[in-house]
Amino acid sequence: MGRFASDIKKYKRYSNRNGLILLLTQQGLWALLVYRINNKIYRSKLPGFMKRIFLFFGLFWQKYIEIIAGISLPYSASIGRSCYIGHFGGIIINANAVIGEDCNISQGVTVGVSGRGTDRGVPTIGDRVYIGANAVVAGNIAIGNDAVIAACSLVTQAVAAGTTVAGVPAKKISDNNSSAYIQ
Template identity: 65%
Template sequence: MCHILSGDLKKYKRYSGKSSIYLLITQQGLWAIFVYRINNKIFNSRTPKWLKNIFLGVGLLFHKFIEIITGISLPYSAQIGNDFYIGHFGGIIINSKAIIGNNCNISQGVTIGVSGRGPKRGVPRIGNNVYIGANAVIVGDIFIGDNVVIGANSLVIESVPNNCTMLGVPATKVSDNNSEFYI
C-alpha cells in the first residue's frame, strides 16, 4: 500500500520539483488519489464483510468530502494502476467499474464512463502509459491501448490501438506519435 502511494507522490515530485510536504498540502489530485488508494485497499481486503462495510462507510464520507472540494470522483471499486497523475483538479469523473493501467495521466474535465446499448454497453479499459487531455470523454465497452494520447476535447467511443494519438469528436487516429513525451 505504501509503495503504491509513494509511487503516486514520486510522480508528482518529478513533474513539479516540489517537496512532498508542499505537494500533500497543495495538490487536490493527490488528495483524491490518496483517499482512493486507502478505500480501494479496504474494498479489496479480506476483512470480514461487516467490518469492511464500516470502514467503507467512513471511507465514503472522506470520498464525498474530497469529491465536493476538488470536483474529482475516484470510486473505490474502480481499478487504477500505479503512478497515477491528475494534472489539474476539477470535473473528473471515473466510473466505478473503470479499469486504468499503470503510469497514466489525466487532465481536468475528463470523464471515463458507461455508454452504449446492448452488447456495446459498458465501461472503458485503459492501458498503461496513457495521457488523457483536458475535457476528453471516453465511454463504452472499449479498450484504449498502451502508450496512447487522447487529445483535449476528444470523444472516444471506439477501441484504440497501441502507440497512437487520437483527436476529435468522435476521436480518430491523427498520428503514430505515442505518449512518451506526455507522461
C-alpha cells in the same frame, strides 16, 4: 502505501517539490490518497461487516474530496500505480473503470459507461496513457498502452497502442505515442 508512494514520486518528477508540500497543495493527490486507502479496504480480506463499516466512513471522505476538489475516484475502480491528475476539477471515473499504470488524467475528463446491448460497458485503459483536458472516454472499449487522447475528444471506439486520437468522434491522427506527455 506502495501505490500512493508511486503517485507522489510521479508528482515530484513533474514539479520537483517536497512530497509534503505536494500533499498539502495538490487536489489530485488528495483524491488519490482517499482512493488508495478506500480501495485497499475494498480489496482487503477483512470480514464483510468490518469492511462495510470502514467503507461507509470512507465514502463520506470520498464525497468530501469530490466536493472540494471536483475529482470522483470511486474505491471500486481499478487505477494502477503512478497516476497523475494534473489539475483541479471536473474528473469523473466510473466505479467499474480500469486504468493502467503511469497514466496522466487532465481536468474535465470523464471515463464512463456508454453503449447499448452487448456494447454497453466502461473502458479499460492501458499503461502510460495520456488523457487530455475535457476528453470523454466511454463504452466497452480498450485504450492501448502509450496512447494519447487529445483534449476535447469523444472516444467511443478502441484506440490502438502507441497512437494519438482527436476529435468528436475521436479518430486516429498520428502514430505519436505518449512518451512526450508522460514523465
